Amino acid sequence: xxxxxxxxxxxxxxxxxxxxxxxxxxxxxxxxxxxxxxxxxxxxxxxxxxxxxxxxxxxxxxxxxxxxxxxxxxxxxxxxxxxxxxxxxxxxxxxxxxxxxxxxxxxxxxxxxxxxxxxxxxxxxxxxxxxxxxxxxxxxxxxxxxxxxxxxxxxxxxxxx
Numbered sequence: 001x002x003x004x005x006x007x008x009x010x011x012x013x014x015x016x017x018x019x020x021x022x023x024x025x026x027x028x029x030x031x032x033x034x035x036x037x038x039x040x041x042x043x044x045x046x047x048x049x050x051x052x053x054x055x056x057x058x059x060x061x062x063x064x065x066x067x068x069x070x071x072x073x074x075x076x077x078x079x080x081x082x083x084x085x086x087x088x089x090x091x092x093x094x095x096x097x098x099x100x101x102x103x104x105x106x107x108x109x110x111x112x113x114x115x116x117x118x119x120x121x122x123x124x125x126x127x128x129x130x131x132x133x134x135x136x137x138x139x140x141x142x143x144x145x146x147x148x149x150x151x152x153x154x155x156x157x158x159x160x161x
Contacts, residue, residue, distance in 0.1 A: 031153045034053055064111030065118045069150040071105040071125045074133060078105030082127040088112055101125075118148050125152030 034040075071082040080103040086095040101107040112121060118139070125132060134153045140146040 011110075064114045064116050065121075065145060066111050066147045067105070067109040067121065067123060067150055068147055069107060069123070071101045071107065071127070071150065071152045071154060073130075074153060078080035078103070079127055079130065080105055082107075082125050082130075082152070082154070084109065085124045085126075086112060086154070087122045087124070088116055089122050092118065123150040123152070123158050125154060127154060129157055131157055 069084075069144055071079045071084065073079055080101060082101045082105065083098060084101055084107045085096055085098045088107045095112060097109050097112060099107055099109055109123075123135070123137075125135075131154065132152065133155045136149075136151045136153075138149040138151075
């Protein structure tokens with residue numbers, strides 16, 4: 001009889017454990033559902049990511065809106081040391097900045113002046129042996145001084161034989 005009581009207690013403990021696990025699963029599902037319903041701005045270190053990025057690049061001073069992005073191939077692999085040029089379309093001659101992407105294919109271009117409208121800035125990416133396939137431009141419309149992200153996709157050109 002002593003054994004039987006121990007087994008009953010063990011099975012009661014298992015039932016309690018299952019009930020607790022089901023309860024935790026329900027809480028996790030509720031948390032996930034709540035996070036899907038409420039959209040918050042991108043936060044980094046407790047603040048708005050784009051606002052912090054703008055301030056760190058000096059976008060709120062006389063430099064204007066900064067630009068950043070990635071140069072990648074069609075498979076998403078980084079293209080290091082690509083030439084990235086930002087040109088003001090219809091602007092004064094020489095109103096352009098050319099930089100080289102880093103080893104991860106990332107680039108940052110400071111603003112071209114506070115009087116320059118970001119919509120008039122053309123970003124071009126190039127590298128020997130590659131051609132431009134597409135470009136994705138992302139602008140945070142709720143913050144006019146936020147950095148503009150422009151990602152370039154390049155494709156390797158096959159050698160002519």
